[in-house]
Amino acid sequence: MAASQVVRKAINIPPTVRALPSGLPNAPRLNLSARVPSDGHDHSHGPALRSDAPSRFTGGAKPTAVGLVYKTVFTPPATTLYHQRHLHTSIVTKDASEVPDFSAYRPRSDSSNRALSYFMVGSLGVLSASAAKSTLTGFLETMAASADVLALAKTEVELASIPEGKNVIIKWRGKPVFIRHRTPDEIEEARTVDWKSLRDPQSDDDRVKNPEWLVMLGVCTHLGCVPIGESGDYGGWFCPCHGSHYDISGRIRKGPAPLNLEVPPYELKEADGKLTIG
Numbered sequence: 001m002a003a004s005q006v007v008r009k010a011i012n013i014p015p016t017v018r019a020l021p022s023g024l025p026n027a028p029r030l031n032l033s034a035r036v037p038s039d040g041h042d043h044s045h046g047p048a049l050r051s052d053a054p055s056r057f058t059g060g061a062k063p064t065a066v067g068l069v070y071k072t073v074f075t076p077p078a079t080t081l082y083h084q085r086h087l088h089t090s091i092v093t094k095d096a097s098e099v100p101d102f103s104a105y106r107p108r109s110d111s112s113n114r115a116l117s118y119f120m121v122g123s124l125g126v127l128s129a130s131a132a133k134s135t136l137t138g139f140l141e142t143m144a145a146s147a148d149v150l151a152l153a154k155t156e157v158e159l160a161s162i163p164e165g166k167n168v169i170i171k172w173r174g175k176p177v178f179i180r181h182r183t184p185d186e187i188e189e190a191r192t193v194d195w196k197s198l199r200d201p202q203s204d205d206d207r208v209k210n211p212e213w214l215v216m217l218g219v220c221t222h223l224g225c226v227p228i229g230e231s232g233d234y235g236g237w238f239c240p241c242h243g244s245h246y247d248i249s250g251r252i253r254k255g256p257a258p259l260n261l262e263v264p265p266y267e268l269k270e271a272d273g274k275l276t277i278g
Contacts, residue, residue, distance in 0.1 A: 153173070153278050154276055154277065154278035155170060155171075155172045155177075155276070155277045155278060156274050156275070156276050156277075157170060157179060157274065157275040157276075157277070158273060158274060159181075159213070159270075159273050159274065159275055160273050162179060162181045163181060164181045164182075164183055164212075165181065165182070165183045165186075166180070166181055167179065167180045167229040167230065168180075169218060169229075170277075172264065172277050172278060173278070175217055175218070175219060176217070176218035176219070176226055177215065177216070177217060177218060177264060177277060178214070178215070178216045178217070178218045178229065178237070178250075178261075179213065179214070179215050179275065180213070180214045180229075181212060181213060182211065182212055182213070182214055182248065186235075186248045187204075187211045187212070189235075189247075189248055190204040190247065190248050190249040191204050191205075193247065193249075193251075195251070198251055198252070198253070199252050199253075199258070200251065200252055200258070200259045200260045202251060202260055204249045207249055207250065207251075207260075207263055208249075209266075209268050210268055210270070213268060213275065214248075214249065214250065215263060215264065215266050215275070215277065216250045216261040216262065216263055216264075217261060217262040217263075217264055218261075219261075219262070220239040220241070220242075220244055220257055220261075221244075221252070221257045221258060221259040221260070221261065221262070222239065222241075222242055222244055222255070222256050222257040222258070223241065223242065225239050225240075225241040225242075226239075227239040227244070227246060227261075228240065232245040232246065232254075233245045233253070233254060234246065234247040234248065234253050234254075235247070235248055236248045236249070236250065236253075237250065237261070239255065239257065242255060242256050242257075243255045243256070244256060244257035246260070246261055250263075264277055264278070265277075265278065266278070
């Protein structure tokens with residue numbers, strides 16, 4: 001009978017598949033949950049091999065019908081494979097320190113650059129002033145009087161319609177205006193009064209532009225009442241509210257009123273025969 005010899009040799013098998021971080025091989029088509037089939041001779045001696053746990057290097061020999069067979073189980077260590085990839089491009093590689101040349105855009109001299117700066121600042125100042133003027137003008141126009149108010153700013157009166165020795169009352173800016181065509185006697189009476197001794201000293205010549213025409217606001221200087229013409233102790237105007245008496249020149253002579261009747265701005269156009277108030 002021939003003798004049999006068992007030869008044991010350790011072999012390092014290189015890994016053929018990638019391993020997961022847990023150490024298990026990355027095999028999508030391999031069922032790792034299946035258990036190792038039993039050969040009927042282990043009799044539960046020692047723990048069986050598990051597919052979900054890495055095995056250690058083991059080996060052993062056993063007789064079979066064809067002779068003595070050596071069985072080896074080896075689990076390679078977990079390894080991580082890295083593959084370096086290179087990026088290919090057709091762009092020309094430039095040095096990072098290289099910058100464009102702006103020398104053509106720089107000023108030739110400091111004086112030319114200063115002149116340009118002054119021009120830009122001056123232009124901006126002119127534009128800003130123009131814009132501010134337009135804005136301010138538009139704002140002030142909104143505060144101006146309307147067309148109907150401007151229409152009442154001036155009032156014209158035909159002098160031929162007022163007979164001598166009579167009064168006419170017209171409305172100007174919402175206030176009554178007295179216009180009297182005085183006679184020569186009334187003019188002489190107004191001039192002979194010692195106006196320096198009056199409560200509100202004022203001569204007759206200072207109150208009229210033409211002695212024949214007397215123009216006054218018909219508002220009492222006491223509390224704003226409207227005096228009555230051709231009445232009172234001095235033949236002028238009388239305020240019945242508090243008893244103020246005015247003479248033929250509209251000067252206060254008696255009563256609580258402190259001032260003479262106000263003379264509004266007016267223009268006498270004798271050539272045209274018109275009186276413009278305002």
